[in-house]
Amino acid sequence: MLTSRRLETPVERPRRLRRTAALRALVRETRLHPEMFIYPIFVRPGRRMREPIPSMPGQERLSVDLLAGEAEALRGLGVKAVLLFGLPEEKDGTGSGAYDDEGIIQRGVRALRAADPELLIMTDVCLCEYTTHGHCGIVADGAVDNDATLDVLARTAVSQAAAGADVVAPSAMMDGQVGAIRAALDEAALSGVAIMGYSAKHASAFFGPFREAAGSAPQFGDRRGYQMDPANAREAEREIALDLAEGADVVMVKPALAYLDVIHRVRPHVPVPLAAYNVSGEYAMVKAAAAQGWLDERLGALEILTAIVRAGADLIITYHAKEAAQWLAT
Ligand code: PBG
Ligand code: ZN
Numbered sequence: 001m002l003t004s005r006r007l008e009t010p011v012e013r014p015r016r017l018r019r020t021a022a023l024r025a026l027v028r029e030t031r032l033h034p035e036m037f038i039y040p041i042f043v044r045p046g047r048r049m050r051e052p053i054p055s056m057p058g059q060e061r062l063s064v065d066l067l068a069g070e071a072e073a074l075r076g077l078g079v080k081a082v083l084l085f086g087l088p089e090e091k092d093g094t095g096s097g098a099y100d101d102e103g104i105i106q107r108g109v110r111a112l113r114a115a116d117p118e119l120l121i122m123t124d125v126c127l128c129e130y131t132t133h134g135h136c137g138i139v140a141d142g143a144v145d146n147d148a149t150l151d152v153l154a155r156t157a158v159s160q161a162a163a164g165a166d167v168v169a170p171s172a173m174m175d176g177q178v179g180a181i182r183a184a185l186d187e188a189a190l191s192g193v194a195i196m197g198y199s200a201k202h203a204s205a206f207f208g209p210f211r212e213a214a215g216s217a218p219q220f221g222d223r224r225g226y227q228m229d230p231a232n233a234r235e236a237e238r239e240i241a242l243d244l245a246e247g248a249d250v251v252m253v254k255p256a257l258a259y260l261d262v263i264h265r266v267r268p269h270v271p272v273p274l275a276a277y278n279v280s281g282e283y284a285m286v287k288a289a290a291a292q293g294w295l296d297e298r299l300g301a302l303e304i305l306t307a308i309v310r311a312g313a314d315l316i317i318t319y320h321a322k323e324a325a326q327w328l329a330t
Pocket of ligand 2: 126127128129135136171172
């Protein structure tokens with residue numbers, strides 16, 4: 001009787017360190033901090049325009065004149081980095097709005113820089129928001145021409161960097177895009193501007209809300225000819241190795257939540273900071289479920305962000321940045 005009771009008594013009691021909030025905080029293995037968040041902003045034409053994005057509750061397209069106020073709000077929350085996406089006045093076949101020195105992103109960068117010299121400003125380098133066909137590159141004979149696109153991406157990055165971007169982030173998934181941009185920046189005496197490559201960007205259904213927000217859905221076909229197959233993780237290693245060889249300062253896995261294994265897998269091979277993009281569809285899912293009362297948004301969003309860091313990400317691009325910063329402060 002006595003011996004069998006002894007056998008049932010656990011020797012190891014992990015629950016001891018879960019007993020109080022202070023103990024749990026003391027032994028927590030993964031921590032979130034607002035300084036690891038990058039907040040995406042959609043910049044639109046017009047004045048005093050604050051246009052809600054229906055598929056992304058809480059997110060808005062902002063006109064350039066409202067960016068100073070946004071910078072102030074971010075500073076107050078302790079969010080120190082933004083990633084800009086532009087909705088141009090006009091689109092054309094070659095996406096020339098992307099490299100217009102008076103383009104929407106360029107004006108947005110200058111407004112933010114003037115408002116807050118310390119804000120870390122990143123810009124998305126792609127053509128899909130600027131082309132009438134909505135593809136991420138130059139289309140020739142119904143297909144995206146990789147090498148013709150490189151020149152345009154490089155020109156775009158130089159124009160954004162000249163406007164004051166700290167980091168340019170090519171997302172077009174063209175082969176050689178990081179190398180082409182690095183060479184062009186260096187040639188333009190912008191060697192101090194960093195490149196964050198969207199290195200392992202998968203062709204994902206979770207970009208859906210973003211395409212509505214940015215008006216960048218492809219008008220024919222899809223992006224599977226240039227973005228990665230969601231089934232591939234070894235290929236992510238290859239894409240990241242190529243971007244590192246081409247001079248990327250930061251590499252990225254995108255999306256994040258359905259690709260935690262990819263983040264974890266590439267981490268040991270990435271000596272530079274590793275970013276993860278907690279994309280629009282991941283945000284929209286949490287918002288939609290929370291709106292139904294089906295889950296607690298604060299706990300759910302922080303759990304996802306924690307998981308992304310636990311998997312191995314150093315930085316997270318997230319639409320939840322402002323709310324998460326607030327939650328972490330209280
Ligand atoms: C443009 C771009 C996309 C995203 C970032 N840059 C969309 C796409 O490739 O279709 C997705 C971001 C998100 O879903 O939050 N190349
Ligand atoms: Zn694109």
